[in-house]
Amino acid sequence: MQTTQNVNQWFKAAKVEDFPKNGGACVKYKDQQIAVFNFSRRGEWYACQNMCPHKKEMALARGMIGESENEPKVACPFHKKAFSLQSGENINGEEEAVTTYPVKVEDGYVYIGLS
């Protein structure tokens, strides 16, 4: 679950305009790939691990974002497993949850909260 309480570092990921509206992009932090989503329709930002737990594909940043009962989610482009962008849980299957990260936008830059 994303919460800013445990954040001990805000990683400056990229400029706001580097992220497509209502879409995602992958950023690298050390050896981690993090999928960042500009959910502009909701006026919200989300981030989660880029690796889909299903077949370990680095793919979630290229997934389709949407909502299920007002919960923001991303569907993997490979086999359409969907993960909550809030809790990280697999909404339509039994896959393990993905790690989600808090996101903040300041002065035109997107930051990812790491703990």
Ligand code: FES
């Ligand atoms: S690899 Fe993501 S749903 Fe299969």
